[in-house]
Amino acid sequence: MKVKDFERIQERIYRYDHPSGLKAFVIPKKGYNKKYATFATYYGSVNNTFIIPGQKNETHVPDGIAHFLEHKLFEQEDGSVMDKFSKLGSEPNAYTSFTQTVYLFSCTDYFEENFRLLVDYVQHPYLTDESVEKEKGIIGQEIKMYEDNADWRVFFNLLDALYVNHPVKIDIAGTVDSISKITKETLLLCYNTFYHPSNMIILVVGDVEPQSVFKMVENGIRHKENPGKIESIFPDEPKHHNKRVVEKKLAVAMPQFQMGIKDNSNVFGYDLLKRKVAIEIILSMLMGRSSKLYNELYDEGLINQTFGSEVMLEGLYGFSAWGGQSNEPIKVYERINEMLEKTKKDGLDKESFARIKNAHEGRFIRSLNSPENISHSFIPLHFKGADYFDHAKVYEELTFSDTEEIFYSHFELEPALSVIWPVK
């Protein structure tokens, strides 16, 4: 068991490496009632083409299969594992993102029983042809729900504008058509490839005893022969964007837009974290609440409080995106592009850098109150070789000149635009 302290933010991480290759972590939260446990695999919607260890040929699977598998893992011989969690009063859940699938529960009592249940069911798929068919109705409705969701659509349309080939542009749940092709066999194939302990982590956040958690991990993880490297195949992605603008109509009151830019840096580890934090700070400097442009656009009625930005760096792909509601999204697009061109000539505003970096650090510390937030942020960064709590180190070390350098390399391309127009 290893211990790492993060003095500045008064946090600590315990780590245990299981012989199977699985890594387990405990982040203690003294005085918290809630215990939040996750069991995650480094496998998400983008892993749709891969080479099964020991084979030579590529395997391609239907879109939405990682998410489908997430739904189906809840089913066991003796019924849904959700019922067992319910009996213990805990709240089970799971989610699939681009690069990982995460199984979790949140409880206050019976932690050990809940934890054993989680560790056990994720290692134990039970699929039947009948239950796979049945799930298609439920997931079909989930897909339809997202079809009507403008926030979701404007975001995926932006990814379509950014990426020519990369599977990140494909909806995580797939389509009604693609999931119709999913079978018990293809699900098991994906399970056996990606749910090897060496590709997985366990994380518990809460007031728990690390040693006892690790003991349960030690005894609960089944030994499997290490299959060797799992190789996912990604198509070549050109450096440029796919489309300048993607538009769609939906039943919304006011147009919604997202602009974005592809990040071609392909960095991992601490460098990835540093780059992500730097781009977040840059976006605040350029178009955050205290920026000149935000206030101009707001005063002119071109944007409102819904305007915001995010940065997603996933190693082999990445992007930044920003947007909200606007009656004139094309005008906003032009004004932001003008500002970006001008900043490229004049450089970033040094005066605001320290203030905004300080504010971001404060917001990071505030976010550490929430076990959910810690888990959701820790897992994707861990899979890319970075440590979430190293945020504190980045805020300490990041200089203005690092940030300016990252600005020039990230903002090379002209941003792409996605707009949802209201149906009349």
Next chain:
Amino acid sequence: MESVSAAKVYEKNGISFFHIKSEKFKTVRIDVFFIEPLNKEKASSNAIIPFVLKRGSESYPDQQKLAMRLEELYGAGLSANVMKKGENQIIHFNADFVSDQYTAGKTKLFDEIGNLVIEIITKPALENGSFNSNYFEQEKGNLIQRIKSRVNDKIHYSLLRCMEEMCKDELFAVYEDGDEESAKALTREKVYEDYAALLRESPVYVYISGIVSDSEIKTFVDKFDSIRRNNIKSIVVPNVKKDIPEVRRIEEPMDISQGKLCLGFRTQTEANSPDYYPLAIYNGILGGGVQSKLFQNVREKESMAYFAFSRLEKFKGLMVVCSGIDISNREKAEKVIAEQLTAIRNGDISDFEMDATKKTFETGIKSMQDSQGAMVDFFLSQHISNINENIDTFLERLLEVSKQDVVRISERITPDTVYFLTSLSEENS
């Protein structure tokens, strides 16, 4: 284990101050709530006030200067919003910031931010004795857009519309932001008058959460003395009892691919009634979580939906069941949902359902104490409905509910309105 409580530290001029002491958090919060009786004529006016106030104050006359100041204060969050609990409209100001132990001892953040919150509320940037006209007009435009944008989130919208239709002849039907027409008619002068009245006459609840000393709190509380207060209004206790001679059916077509079916019921139960606890358990068994009858049957058994839940509006005594379904499944879904209500009425409640529902509440209530925001919301709800139960006794009341109690409550659940958000054309189904 002793649960967290909200200790009343001061009360003067209709302003109640509470300290929610809990030392495990990295942040301190200040929440200020103005409670106004919901009123069709004044709802939009009240709703615009916090947004105009947030645009600028005497010392920070525009929102850019205010944003810079918040960045200097270690990225403090300052937000304002409007919500509705029962037939009260609540104007909410919130500040959320890191505890002093993370500012390297340089700053007394509570003092600084406490002053800022009071200034934002009481000393707006003025122009000729009223609000700044640009800020006012811009926020009026934003308010109108916000009212129109209710439609964007289809689940939220269908729940709102269902309750609105149910209560169309009652105050509760007034939306928290008011309506488009009255928002358009707002004038700067009238809103400023309403703002002065809000400061003067609304009951106010203030919650301070986190590590703050008694003397810091005292200094903060004393600053509220500058607000002139009189004729303090009372908090509205809505009527929850209603006879429903006939169920109304409302259909609203929209350009969408998934239908949203909402069934609205009257629970005929006041928020502060001892019967609220069996009602909460009833709602949990019916549609609160994965163990519930709706989840188990509409989703798991029939594969008809991704989500199916029921929700209480406890202050007005309403319950709404909601599910996203294929348009063509409407009748079938209604039938399956009705069967679940009948089952509970017939006493068909398994030990598993009863036990899992109670445990889910227990987990929820214990977990709530890990979030300062969730605790503030809980205590505010208790205080405005005059309920004295603290967290522990609230949980005890829930855990002592029997199956018989749930069946007894089920008999008064009265169907009121069936609302269906449907697609534009039949061929979509």
